[in-house]
Amino acid sequence: MSASGDLFAAGTPAPLAERLRPHRVDEVVGQQHLLGPGKVLRMAVERKQLHSMILWGPPGVGKTTLARLLAESSGLPFIAISAVLGGVKDIREAVEQARIQGQAVVFVDEVHRFNKAQQDAFLPHVESGLFVFIGATTENPSFEVNAALLSRARVHVLQSLSEDEQRQLLARGAQAMRVALDGPSGDALLAWADGDARRLLNAVEAVAQGGEPITPELVLQVLGSRQRRFDKGGDSFYDQLSAFHKSVRGSDPDAAIYWLVRMLDGGADGKVLSRRMLAIAAEDVGLADPRALQLTVAAAETFERLGSPEGELALAEAALYLAVAPKSNAGYLALKAARALVEADGARPVPLHLRNAPTKLMKQLGAGAEYRYAHDEPDAFAAGQRYLPEGLEAQRFYEPNERGLEAKIAEKLRRLRESNAQAGVG
Template sequence: MSSTADLFEQAPAQQPLAERLRPKRLAEVVGQQHLLGEGKPLRVAAEAGALHSMILWGPPGVGKTTLARLLVAASGLPFMAISAVLGGVKDIREAVEQARVHGRAAVFVDEVHRFNKAQQDAFLPHVESGLFVFIGATTENPSFEVNSALLSRATVHVLEPLQAADLHELFDRGCRHLNAQWSEEAAAQLIAYADGDARRMLGSLETVSRAVQGVVGEEQLKQVLGKQLRRFDKGGDAFYDLISALHKSVRGSDPDASLYWFVRMLDGGADPRYLARRLVRMASEDIGLADPRALRLTLDAFDTYERLGSPEGELALAQAVVYLAVAPKSNAVYTAYKAARALVEKDASRPVPMELRNAPTKLMKTMGMGQGYRYAHDEPDGFAAGAHYLPEGVEERFYTPTERGLEGKIAEKLERLREANAAAREGLGKR
């Protein structure tokens, strides 16, 4: 726990550069102008000293903790910090006791998504009573990770990754603080590597500057940092955003965008086998019978990767990505499958028509099972016109092929078969 009195004491020299450069006033904050610009919500709240319960949602290193501290300082309320990684209900109880001493307090919970439902529920009565102004910080989507009851009592503010200009300003501050010199090319490479994360950039800036004598160039930067991966959360929103972008690019028939997102995920450390599984899914969901070769090709690519591994096998997956992107698209099978499932889930268990039942014994045959069944191979063109295969009372058509790719021919054939069915049933009705 900490109070506003000691919140901004001079940081010791051994603290990371990002901590030493942490802004002490809102005017020093870089970026997030959609929240801190003139007339914007957090700027207005700070100027009015009217702090409200909120959840700050954004990727790492964009200023969530800094904003929370500065907003609390502007409000004049006592500040209490709880880490959801290390804390628990006991820390919440301690915060309640301290808040009661002061009459009201701001409670900041870092990584709030790591608290379970019971721990999050422990805040509710104190937020409702006004004892707590609740401020949560999270890198995960609060819609999924924060209880709806707590979410309804807090305003969600979305923080964005810092832009290159913002990072450059912080880079210049860091260089002045460290008395470091960098070439323009090395600075640009470090800023690109930071990928919107100020803490990551300042940490790398300090590491490289202390390791290199003189001006830091691109070669020295590579030697110190080595091959680093871009920010990629294998279990969080960044992961699902990227796979969503890949899937939608394939569905949108854009091979360039599809390859870009595919490589972004590989570059970030995604398991190629996971990507292979998703490609197989896309072949069935978005292409289906418009081009049945797509499914076979993705399975072959999957098998090739299993045989070759990385990086050689990744080329086969890239081939599958491009093929899926340029293939004709149809979700007709996917739609038909969902419609059939929906009917079966809500419908009664209708009996199998007698003519379609298996009759391996004499008793079953005497009961009428299998009688009247027409063996399609013995019929003209291999089709028993007029026969019924759905249970009685079920008339739905689940599968409606598109006119794209092979499905265009499938649509033509189904139309001919339906016409033959209608004619045969009309003839039976006249007898």
């Protein structure tokens, strides 16, 4: 735990990102949806009425800086706790320090790393107003922050910096380091930082220290290959996976291949992606094109054998095929409707004519007696025979659409149902 103050010993040069940390809210780059005129945090600063909150956003967008500035603008001491390194002892010390100072802002970085008991330790003090709680997290608070704590804090979503906002930071960094970062060299730094302001300023400092003219080649030489913000287990991954699924469902092959490559490039496991495509083939393509599931199974097996990067081509081909295939969720809806009925309905008996008759007694009781063998009927269809339990004869779960193979399935079902109607079955 640390109170507000210098983070580095006297005489030790602080990193550029720390030296350029804003000292006033007006100096913050980005987050104007929260800090612009009339916006919620701007009004909290102007009125000096700070509320407990969760700052949720990707790395390097200013969560810690914003929390510190909010405390300073409200005239409250700033007490910082790192959930990565801290524990219950640090929480107790923060509570005691807040009691001594009258009131304070207690800032918890990476609050999602605290367990339920640790998060619960803040509740009575937030409730009593002893301190204003500000938590910072890169993870979805709905999943990672206790409901009790979440109900006592407002969630503010911080956004990734736009390209223009990143260029503002780049200009500040270049001025501080007294270097020129225009044109391709600046573009290379922006691409390497991938929207992370802290990473951008650290990169500027790294390439400027050698005193050489900064070129894209120097950026690559000093920093290495481009880094992308991607969390294989967090919201970034699941957001991209969602975008991929919806692009395929929406029949956009270009968007589908883009999101697939974004995830593969970020280090996503191809096996996870192939499993999602198997779900798409079954749920969104369905019987409109049964070959889609077969092709996706083959792609998954190919990737299993070849791995990356060779097996990625099979995943790409499956993604493209799924995107351009005719779509039907009729199978998914049929399963959902049948499940809903089975859960709500009673255990209806199997109709007597459909029951098995392996013994003489079962035959004497009439099991299977009136069953008509479909292969012995015209067109292998026993018109008028019922297969659902009594009372559910008119039930319809599967309603194929008019796309792809399902158009032919729909036409066949219409003919069969007409035959049933002529035989006296609705």
